[in-house]
Amino acid sequence: MSARSFYEQGGFETVIGLEVHCQLATASKLFCGCSAAFGADPNDHTCPVCLAMPGVLPVLNRRAVEYAIRAALATGCTINTTSRWARKNYFYPDLPKAYQITQYEQPYCEHGRVAFDLDGTQHTVRLTRIHMEEDAGKSVHDAHASWSLVDLNRAGVPLLEIVSEPDIRSGPEAAAYMRKMRSLVRYLGISDGNMNEGSMRCDANVSLRKRGDTKLGIRAELKNLNSFRSVERAIAYEIERQAEILLDGGTVVQETRLWDADRGVTRSMRSKEEAHDYRYFPEPDLLPLVIDDAWIERVRSELPELPDARRERFISAYGLSDYDSGVLTASKELADWFEAAVAAHDNPKALANWITSDVLRIANDAEGEADYSKLPFGPASLAALVRLIDDGTISGKIAKTVFSKMVETGDDPAVIVEREGLVQVTDEGAIAAIVDRIVAANGDKAAEYKSGKDKLFGFFVGQVMKESHGKANPALVNRLLKERLDG
Amino acid sequence: MSSIDQLSQLSIEEASRRLAAREVSSRELTQACLARIAATDSQVGSFLELTPELALQQADDADRRRAKTNAGASDATALTGVPIALKDIFLTKGVRTTCASKILENFTPTFDATVVARLRQAGAVLLGKVNMDEFAMGSSCENSSMKLTRNPWKLDRVPGGSSGGSATCIAARQALGSFGTDTGGSIRLPASFCGVTGLKPTYGRVSRYGVIAFASSLDQVGPMATTTRGAALLLQTVAGKDPLDSTSIDAPVPDYASIIGGHPDVRGLRIGIPREYFVEGLDADVEVAVRGAIRKYEELGATVVDVTLPHTEYAVATYYIVATAEASSNLGRYDGVRYGRRRGEEQGLREMYGETRDQGFGAEVKRRIMLGTYVLSAGYYDAYYSKAMRVRTLIRRDFDAAFAQCDVIVTPTAPATAFGIGSRTDDPLKMYLSDILTISVNLAGLPGMSIPCGLDRDGMPIGLQLIGKPLDEPTLLRTAAAYEDACQWQRKRAELRP
Numbered sequence: 010m011s012a013r014s015f016y017e018q019g020g021f022e023t024v025i026g027l028e029v030h031c032q033l034a035t036a037s038k039l040f041c042g043c044s045a046a047f048g049a050d051p052n053d054h055t056c057p058v059c060l061a062m063p064g065v066l067p068v069l070n071r072r073a074v075e076y077a078i079r080a081a082l083a084t085g086c087t088i089n090t091t092s093r094w095a096r097k098n099y100f101y102p103d104l105p106k107a108y109q110i111t112q113y114e115q116p117y118c119e120h121g122r123v124a125f126d127l128d129g130t131q132h133t134v135r136l137t138r139i140h141m142e143e144d145a146g147k148s149v150h151d152a153h154a155s156w157s158l159v160d161l162n163r164a165g166v167p168l169l170e171i172v173s174e175p176d177i178r179s180g181p182e183a184a185a186y187m188r189k190m191r192s193l194v195r196y197l198g199i200s201d202g203n204m205n206e207g208s209m210r211c212d213a214n215v216s217l218r219k220r221g222d223t224k225l226g227i228r229a230e231l232k233n234l235n236s237f238r239s240v241e242r243a244i245a246y247e248i249e250r251q252a253e254i255l256l257d258g259g260t261v262v263q264e265t266r267l268w269d270a271d272r273g274v275t276r277s278m279r280s281k282e283e284a285h286d287y288r289y290f291p292e293p294d295l296l297p298l299v300i301d302d303a304w305i306e307r308v309r310s311e312l313p314e315l316p317d318a319r320r321e322r323f324i325s326a327y328g329l330s331d332y333d334s335g336v337l338t339a340s341k342e343l344a345d346w347f348e349a350a351v352a353a354h355d356n357p358k359a360l361a362n363w364i365t366s367d368v369l370r371i372a373n374d375a376e377g378e379a380d381y382s383k384l385p386f387g388p389a390s391l392a393a394l395v396r397l398i399d400d401g402t403i404s405g406k407i408a409k410t411v412f413s414k415m416v417e418t419g420d421d422p423a424v425i426v427e428r429e430g431l432v433q434v435t436d437e438g439a440i441a442a443i444v445d446r447i448v449a450a451n452g453d454k455a456a457e458y459k460s461g462k463d464k465l466f467g468f469f470v471g472q473v474m475k476e477s478h479g480k481a482n483p484a485l486v487n488r489l490l491k492e493r494l495d496g
Numbered sequence: 497m498s499s500i501d502q503l504s505q506l507s508i509e510e511a512s513r514r515l516a517a518r519e520v521s522s523r524e525l526t527q528a529c530l531a532r533i534a535a536t537d538s539q540v541g542s543f544l545e546l547t548p549e550l551a552l553q554q555a556d557d558a559d560r561r562r563a564k565t566n567a568g569a570s571d572a573t574a575l576t577g578v579p580i581a582l583k584d585i586f587l588t589k590g591v592r593t594t595c596a597s598k599i600l601e602n603f604t605p606t607f608d609a610t611v612v613a614r615l616r617q618a619g620a621v622l623l624g625k626v627n628m629d630e631f632a633m634g635s636s637c638e639n640s641s642m643k644l645t646r647n648p649w650k651l652d653r654v655p656g657g658s659s660g661g662s663a664t665c666i667a668a669r670q671a672l673g674s675f676g677t678d679t680g681g682s683i684r685l686p687a688s689f690c691g692v693t694g695l696k697p698t699y700g701r702v703s704r705y706g707v708i709a710f711a712s713s714l715d716q717v718g719p720m721a722t723t724t725r726g727a728a729l730l731l732q733t734v735a736g737k738d739p740l741d742s743t744s745i746d747a748p749v750p751d752y753a754s755i756i757g758g759h760p761d762v763r764g765l766r767i768g769i770p771r772e773y774f775v776e777g778l779d780a781d782v783e784v785a786v787r788g789a790i791r792k793y794e795e796l797g798a799t800v801v802d803v804t805l806p807h808t809e810y811a812v813a814t815y816y817i818v819a820t821a822e823a824s825s826n827l828g829r830y831d832g833v834r835y836g837r838r839r840g841e842e843q844g845l846r847e848m849y850g851e852t853r854d855q856g857f858g859a860e861v862k863r864r865i866m867l868g869t870y871v872l873s874a875g876y877y878d879a880y881y882s883k884a885m886r887v888r889t890l891i892r893r894d895f896d897a898a899f900a901q902c903d904v905i906v907t908p909t910a911p912a913t914a915f916g917i918g919s920r921t922d923d924p925l926k927m928y929l930s931d932i933l934t935i936s937v938n939l940a941g942l943p944g945m946s947i948p949c950g951l952d953r954d955g956m957p958i959g960l961q962l963i964g965k966p967l968d969e970p971t972l973l974r975t976a977a978a979y980e981d982a983c984q985w986q987r988k989r990a991e992l993r994p
Binding site for chain 2: 057060061062063064065066067068069096098100102105106107108157159286288289290293294295296
């Protein structure tokens with residue numbers, strides 16, 4: 010029996026815990042006034058503090074703490090009134106102080122949970138803790154033949170590390186959890202959540218155990234998972250690798266493994282024995298962080314609407330289905346897009362249908378990712394299109410044609426309708442003339458219809474619509490045909 | 497003695513008075529100090545970097561500022577025009593700052609430490625940078641990688657450390673005042689050995705921003721001068737909250753000089769004498785001098801109370817765990833990547849780290865980095881660092897209990913006077929014990945002072961240590977000044993002949 014089939018038959022249970030690193034979108038770094046923005050020239054965003062010149066000291070960015078409090082509130086974490094900063098010591102050229110300021114024994118919050126849907130099933134993952142820390146810089150090894158280069162723009166940018174309990178059971182679940190996490194941080198306005206720019210990163214602890222066992226198996230920590238697809242693929246690979254080892258009677262080695270997306274494999278990076286001894290100890294340059302109730306309440310009162318609440322509101326206020334609300338609120342950008350369209354034309358159900366079927370189809374890329382700001386038209390244009398249907402200017406069928414043109418050109422639907430001559434014909438005389446012509450030209454079919462072949466009515470409708478190039482008002486066509494054939 | 501020599505012997509308060517009265521110019525004072533340095537520094541070796549042109553420029557600026565003040569238009573401070581020296585641990589913009597280490601031998605800072613910025617703003621004249629033990633690790637100044645500094649009272653004795661140059665430049669009357677740092681006694685011990693006044697303020701009273709870190713939870717900046725009133729004026733200028741140092745205390749800075757006043761009074765003051773500080777191994781002459789000082793306080797109307805600090809015996813061990821742990825982390829940044837000395841780069845990253853740090857750090861610095869790395873290691877943290885932090889709390893509580901019974905604690909600063917150069921360099925443990933009477937003060941974060949209180953049989957100065965409650969520098973200064981006024985030991989000078 011292959012490892013995979015044994016696994017699929019339920020021999021093993023996969024146990025996954027994720028550590029998500031999320032860059033906070035503050036204007037400045039965590040412990041100095043340098044810009045925390047992405048994309049500047051190397052080492053432009055540096056100062057004596059983040060360069061770790063001798064004698065410099067960190068000063069906490071209170072805004073980063075507010076962002077962190079938002080994350081704690083949105084995930085139901087318990088916020089610790091007092092938490093401590095710690096130093097994590099290791100040598101690397103992109104770590105200027107040779108230690109990272111982080112939180113270790115006393116994080117600022119603990120014991121939260123994140124709920125998400127996957128294929129119609131609700132999942133809940135518990136959070137062990139969230140803590141704040143500063144990012145390291147970036148080493149560039151392939152830009153120069155004999156030198157490595159160091160860019161310290163990122164050094165000191167604030168991060169949240171969100172640590173989950175080992176509650177995740179599959180790669181797709183892990184990816185769904187990550188998507189929910191990204192949706193949350195974007196809703197909260199605390200991070201752009203871009204995995205490709207590294208503002209959201211993830212390490213996965215993966216282990217297998219016999220189904221029914223309560224003890225955790227030996228885990229491997231997977232690093233370099235820089236897309237949702239990588240998360241899924243790396244975990245799938247790792248499950249297969251560990252299952253094969255276990256089925257052969259072997260034991261999994263506790264180690265850190267690097268995901269190689271090009272080759273689709275994980276490779277051993279360092280074993281437990283080679284693991285760093287980070288020599289954590291309390292950071293003496295910073296006072297303990299005190300987050301009192303007044304601060305928490307102020308942040309809570311300023312908290313934006315979160316995805317689950319928005320989903321409920323879409324159902325109650327717009328009469329949408331649970332499914333459509335879920336799809337529309339999964340991303341803040343999409344939900345905003347929808348509400349902007351509704352604000353321009355009050356037909357939420359029709360707009361929701363257009364968005365979930367037609368707009369999403371063109372918005373999503375191969376990875377299933379969407380950037381709504383890059384659509385060829387905005388929500389007002391979609392609203393204008395639905396308004397043209399609702400006021401009878403075009404038929405629903407013509408609207409599909411107009412939509413295609415909007416995707417191609419980005420033009421306003423009214424302009425397209427005008428240019429392409431797609432306005433619906435509602436002139437009763439004109440339609441009656443076509444009806445007469447069609448009935449006259451198909452005397453035999455008209456006779457059959459009259460003798461009881463009701464199905465032929467559709468044939469006549471089709472012919473009239475064809476003759477009118479799809480522009481005849483369908484209701485009028487129906488009525489006039491009925492009058493002419495039944496009369 | 498020439499008159500120019502006499503100018504460099506002025507106390508800060510006297511120089512400040514004469515500057516304000518326009519009886520002397522800052523240029524004259526500065527020239528007097530530069531002349532004295534030229535005449536004596538080949539013997540003493542205080543200065544690592546002398547900046548005479550800059551100093552004279554600052555002196556002229558100060559004189560102009562004083563002139564405007566006389567015209568009723570400006571803002572001169574007590575320190576405007578007063579020439580002082582800085583331990584080479586303070587970052588000085590554009591002036592090489594080495595921390596007496598080869599690893600920073602070519603390091604020129606791009607900004608000033610907060611202390612330096614405040615001194616410049618006040619109009620003090622900065623003569624240059626003075627010697628120290630490398631990264632402030634040492635008790636004799638012999639761990640400098642730059643040069644040997646000698647005790648002006650006897651040139652074959654050490655000046656004490658780590659702020660050795662800060663003490664010798666005062667004792668040799670090369671500067672009117674100086675700043676040092678004190679992590680375990682690094683201001684008070686050299687002050688004691690060199691017969692000058694040294695003050696370690698409450699932890700957090702003075703900003704550490706731009707002060708090269710040794711042990712962050714213990715390091716504190718403080719002044720040295722010939723007199724208590726001089727030290728008070730120096731402290732006044734630099735003390736107070738600094739937004740760049742989160743551990744600096746946000747409490748108002750009292751007017752120290754006016755609190756001391758013309759006739760400081762100690763009547764009714766309760767002076768605590770901890771029995772643990774008068775133990776076996778205390779030099780007989782030191783004990784006699786300190787007991788004499790205590791009697792003098794009684795004569796002046798103070799009450800003497802016996803107090804106990806029972807955890808004193810654990811202080812040295814606790815200190816060498818906490819201080820080395822923090823140091824091992826603080827010194828990680830000297831990796832040759834961004835500034836300072838770099839070696840072995842052609843051989844790869846590990847080799848670059850290894851060569852840079854092996855050649856850049858001296859033996860004592862390496863010893864402490866290794867010790868600190870060890871006590872923080874997985875499996876040892878609880879036994880060492882964590883336990884040391886708990887003992888630290890006990891030591892602090894000892895002082896809290898003692899201060900329930902007294903206002904100020906008086907002890908010897910050191911068990912003995914300055915020892916011979918080279919006499920303890922082979923025995924680190926013996927060297928560490930020089931700080932046995934000063935270390936607890938740092939662990940508890942309290943203010944402490946050393947003032948001269950006599951000479952031993954060889955004519956070497958003896959220091960009296962005063963310890964105060966948190967932020968109670970006023971009582972400390974008042975108590976010190978009362979003794980000084982009564983006994984005048986500060987007038988005794990090293991017989992240093994050019």
